[in-house]
Amino acid sequence: MNAAEQVGSKRNAGYRAADMVEDGMIVGLGTGSTVFFAMERLGERIAGEGLSIAGIPTSYQAALRARQYGIPITSLDEHPEIDIAIDGADQVDPDLNLIKGRGAALLREKCVCDATRRMLIVVDQTKMVDTLSAPVPVEVLPFASASVSRRLTLLDGRPVLREGIKKDGPVITDNGNFILDCDFGAIADPRHLEAEVASIPGALECGLFTAYGEKIVVIVGEEKGCRIVSLR
Structure with missing residues (x-):
């Protein structure tokens, strides 16, 4: 997969996740390039459809990007239960165990993952592995x-x-x-x-996420669309 194909795959995954968000939801917002495509699409839906949501960003970077796209910001204190969250991963194995944290936001990301009802993990095909092995x-x-x-x-x-x-x-x-x-x-x-x-x-x-497989839905971006992976 060349760089252009990878960017396209990430965009496909991010946009698909954003289109799964429903009006009135509290949305966890992870950190990373694929999630930023989801934010871009959420901004389009807010501006074009009147989508009403509030986002809980997992880092200063995510908060800055959310504001750039016109996504209203809230906090985990105000909403300790989250409807849906969108985040990336460094690696995903067949049991939907994850390694996360390349963006150094793993602590807040795990807090959001624990609080959300449904976790959308957006990745390109290179992140899907048989055995976790990344640092x-x-x-x-x-x-x-x-x-x-x-x-x-x-x-x-x-x-x-x-x-x-x-x-x-x-x-x-x-x-x-x-x-x-x-x-x-x-x-x-x-x-x-x-x-x-x-x-x-x-x-x-630590960046190992092993307790959340049942709530995780992995959206794998491909050159022409996405495929969905879950344990259900």
Whole structure:
């Protein structure tokens, strides 16, 4: 898949997800290029159809983009139950386990995923894999980054502190924390690994999403449309 085909596939997935949003819904808004196509389409529907929704963005970047497209913003405090959420993924396996967090918004994304009734994951075909193997982002308390790194190494991971681009030093999340990208190789048991990482003091959240398969609908963008993957 060349770059132009990938962009087209992402647009197809994002637009399809946006067209599944109904009037009056509270919508979780993830972070990433494919989700931004969904926001673009939601903006078109708001302007052209009078669609009435409110979005809960998972990052400052998502909030800025939502405002650009005219999507009204609300919060998880005001709406602790969400009708539908749209987000991307770094990898998706056949059981709909995910690796997320390339945009460093995994902690808020998991909060939204947990709160939503239905989770639309928008990806292109390259994100669908037989076995999860991408580096797993871990959001860590800066105070504990060294001790968390040591514990991740004991789990046979290879953690690397994510460095900023056009900025000296580490990436700082919207929550004021660091990101460790941890390579575990092929992950045979994602659910067990997620639980192991969650047990480490100072590891606030990891990019493995293994508890939400029943509410996840994966929209896989293709060159000429989309295909839908779910466990139901």
